[in-house]
Amino acid sequence: MASVDSTGSSVSGRLRLGDILYSAVAVVLLLGSWSANGLEISTGKVTSMKAMNGSTVLLPCTYNSCIGIRNLYFNWHYNDNGTMIKLCEGVIPAEGAEPRVSVTHDRVEFVGSTKTQNISILLWNITFEDEGHYICFGRNQKEKNRNHSAIFTLYVVDQIKEIDNTLTVIIVSVLGGVIGAVILIMVIKALVVHFLLKDNEKNKECLVSSGNDNTENGLSGAKADNKGTPKA
Template sequence: MRPALWPCPWDEGSRRGPVLLPGTVFLPAATAPHALLPPGLYILAIAFALEVSVGKTNTVMALNGSDILLPCTFTTCIGFQDLIFTWYFNSTELIYHGKIKSKTSEPILVGRNPRVEFVGSTTGKDNNISIVLKDVELSDAGRYTCHVLNPKEKKAHNATIFLTVVHKLEETDNTVTLIIVGVVGGLIGLLILFMLVKRVVLFIIKKIQDGKKECLVSSSGNDNTENGLAGSKAEQKAPPKA
């Protein structure tokens, strides 16, 4: 069991309320940002508020003993200053805690689990606060939450990714896929063969028809020639009338 660096932000067994991270800011309801904005601007502010993402899929699989990347990025509409980000395992164990002064500075490490390494960067295009969990164990399977607090926006947001750890990567059975590919390939081959046979047959039929036409034209020309010669001979043999 890995020791936690800090307790969870909330104490489920206590009635004293949440344990606040440094820099956490709470506003009374009367002075909350939405209370100072017209309805239209409040909706616009919600649309461009702080967002945290772990990518297109929120599940990853790791091989026991390997290293695994846990991605996380954030976006903010008005920039950030003294931003705080944390990574939690199963909402109870703080495995990474960092701070970012501004967009022009890289994150500063506050504390981390020895097997966790920060691999992100916030000075480029993306605000990347991803981490790598080294030498993954079966007990590492669970829920990892990336939490971001931006005091400049007075907003906090988080995203969760689920890690599954296996002894060995299962080999995918491609039998069905190979059968489908074989059937489809066979059908395509038969279709191509049918088209070729059809073209050959049509070509042969056309040649035969052209040959018949030539024979008919030749026969008709011979008949006309013979008829013309016969008529000439008859005219020559006809006796002159007295």
């Protein structure tokens, strides 16, 4: 009897272990699916830009969540050599509701809208000191405060260098002139051939007409005159 109980206990233990492993795998899969559909913060495909000193720039940022949002908290920070300076922050209560925004920088303007899932800002009258990394951060309460962030890099320059397209313009002009000359030659050739063919047709018509006239007015009469006088 002891051996039977031991075997039964061993089988029961293996079953419980199998149930635990199965549950763990299911939890991992669910967490992976939740993570894939979680909050995403993005500054777009272009994550950096060059702007002139004294200009106004748009720092783009959008959010997305397949699960939906509730009390989505977001903010913008500027990384000043390791010191994080807050530019603005806000909360979006629910889907479609406009955010409550607090701006903490005198040259920053919030220009986002929940209609486009946009939490972008404008930075006015930039200086060389504004160059660096700007971090857009979001945290979604509906996803147990899942958070995500994206970095946008700003470079401030004295002037935007214009690309010298002189060589390209020259090449395009030359190619255009060559193509135009070839087309003009082809048109002239076609016209010359057309007029030559027309002249040839006229010459042929003149020759045929002249031959017919000679036959009717001269050659037939000459043949008649050359005939001998009929004998009596």
